[in-house]
Amino acid sequence: MRLYKENYGKNVPIGQIMLAAGYSESAAKNPKVLTESMDWQQMMDEFLPDDALLGAHKSMLQAKKLAMAEFPNWLGVEEIRAMITDQGGTPRNYEANPITGMVAVWYWIPDYMAQKVALDLAYKLKGKIKASGDVNVTVTPPPVALVEFLGGDGPAPSQDPVR
Numbered sequence: 001m002r003l004y005k006e007n008y009g010k011n012v013p014i015g016q017i018m019l020a021a022g023y024s025e026s027a028a029k030n031p032k033v034l035t036e037s038m039d040w041q042q043m044m045d046e047f048l049p050d051d052a053l054l055g056a057h058k059s060m061l062q063a064k065k066l067a068m069a070e071f072p073n074w075l076g077v078e079e080i081r082a083m084i085t086d087q088g089g090t091p092r093n094y095e096a097n098p099i100t101g102m103v104a105v106w107y108w109i110p111d112y113m114a115q116k117v118a119l120d121l122a123y124k125l126k127g128k129i130k131a132s133g134d135v136n137v138t139v140t141p142p143p144v145a146l147v148e149f150l151g152g153d154g155p156a157p158s159q160d161p162v163r
Helices: 002-007 014-020 025-029 038-047 050-061 077-086 112-125 144-150
Strands: 064-072 090-097 102-110
Touching: 014 025, 050 112, 064 077, 077 090, 077 102
Parallel strands: none
Antiparallel strands: 064 102, 090 102
16 A cells, blocks of 8 residues: 555556555456455545545536637627526626627636536446446336327337337
8 A cells, every 4th residue: 555655646557556565466467456455445535535525526516617709799798698698608708809890708607528527427326327328217207298298199009109
């Protein structure tokens, strides 16, 4: 564990550290020998405490990024603000360009890629998604009102619903 702690963050393969620590070559090729040990779990609890991980995960679920768009200057600031907020954005700064007749607007918008990564991880941790990407969610049939709206009970088993 001492060698691992000394090399933490240095991008040294764990198998190489295990060899330097005196593990056999076969054990170094199978790092689970180390990573499933009680000492490893204690070290992970020390380096990566659950409360810190949960805080970072919560931040990812709420991640935002700064974006920029240009609008014609004949649109009013309130119209531009409404367009951005309707899409989930929060305007930060406006800058008119009299030469181009455009208004550049910088705004905060949800970082959907970071949020997707956080959601995927959350579903995996909760056992809703397996490693292969299969979703483990119970699907309930649509409510009767939806079936009636769509026109009856749907296609007969012999019909192709795609047609």
